[in-house]
Amino acid sequence: MRIARVRGTVVSTYKEPSLQGVKLLVVQFVDQTGEITPEYEVAADMVGAGLDEWVLVSRGSQTRHVRDCTDRPVDAAIIAIIDTVTLSNQPLYSKRDQN
Amino acid sequence: MRIARVRGTVVSTYKEPSLQGVKLLVVQFVDQTGEITPEYEVAADMVGAGLDEWVLVSRGSQTRHVRDCTDRPVDAAIIAIIDTVTLSNQPLYSKRDQN
Amino acid sequence: MRIARVRGTVVSTYKEPSLQGVKLLVVQFVDQTGEITPEYEVAADMVGAGLDEWVLVSRGSQTRHVRDCTDRPVDAAIIAIIDTVTLSNQPLYSKRDQN
Amino acid sequence: MRIARVRGTVVSTYKEPSLQGVKLLVVQFVDQTGEITPEYEVAADMVGAGLDEWVLVSRGSQTRHVRDCTDRPVDAAIIAIIDTVTLSNQPLYSKRDQN
């Protein structure tokens, strides 16, 4: 999985029928120093993530195990809202500090 | 999924039998600032996308869940025509503005 | 899928039993301007592609839907011989012009 | 699989139900000279790896064969703790030397 930050939304009315009801968020990946990179994905949000939150993104066909994604052509999904990231015993991110 | 722009078509008469009837479009990926990148895919179009439209592309084996792609060796599919992309509460793209 | 050009062959006598009878071609990917890139794959050829022809290559587990690839550990396959590629209403490639 | 070094942890309370009980570790990939690269993954730890240990990481849908990952949307898993890596008959890494 990759660590990413929620940046925005994609709206579409004309789409694959199986995408009905799926919220699509633009997430940008975070590098190992905590900085946002230009690399992004449009991911199905199954956990109710909010703008600027740090999230965990799973990609590829394992997303079929995400609740409600089983039969959808979704190749990326937000599977968790991150509380903390710790590297070498040092905090890199804490959700509490953002509030 | 990735955001891409429809750029053209690929035509083939001699192909895998299961590809019969599949429209193949060349799409170039769009970066996080809305610019087209050199990175492209040839994607099966299941939503009737037109030239220069912004679309959502799903890749890998999850494309098997796209209507009519189930038993086809297709590793990329256009699954939605994009209406709007919003980043940090600012509009990046609006289909209406293109008309 | 990606657009590629057939560059050569790989021959192996000692291999996975399920690879018997599979023709293995070296293909180099073509960029969005029609130029060959250094990026290559060794792909199973199921359509009888010839040297220097432009072909369509599918990668990943969707290749299991290629005729005769179902139970083979093949992660890339040539699924079509390309007749034409058109970008922004301009021809990028036409097989007829090569003959 | 890729060789990686365990760098830290990710904690999340609000997540996909199927992720309950999965320990999530941040691993950074090691290059062919033994140096850590900026490339990382958040991987499910099924072998009890410790900080700074060298581990083997498997990615993609094959992780469904990892014990206890079968029905989880996990696209990367630590599948082994590495004892030794030998390149061209020279030792690159030995776990014993780290203790």
Added chain:
Amino acid sequence: MRIARVRGTVVSTYKEPSLQGVKLLVVQFVDQTGEITPEYEVAADMVGAGLDEWVLVSRGSQTRHVRDCTDRPVDAAIIAIIDTVTLSNQPLYSKRDQN
């Protein structure tokens, strides 16, 4: 598939139970000029490849079709020992010349 050269071995005693008996080799990918690149994989060896031999590596979930890999969390496997690689009718590699 990708062309690679066998460079070394990875040994692990503490690992996923399903990895028992799988020989793990470090392979470095070869570019289109025949040179070794820094890009590597740790691949399951199912064909008995030796040090410095050129091999064919398959990645992703298609490795489940490799004999004895079916239920293992292996995302890369050596599926053939290469005899010859020919590019544009010129030999790039011949196993016989190495002996």
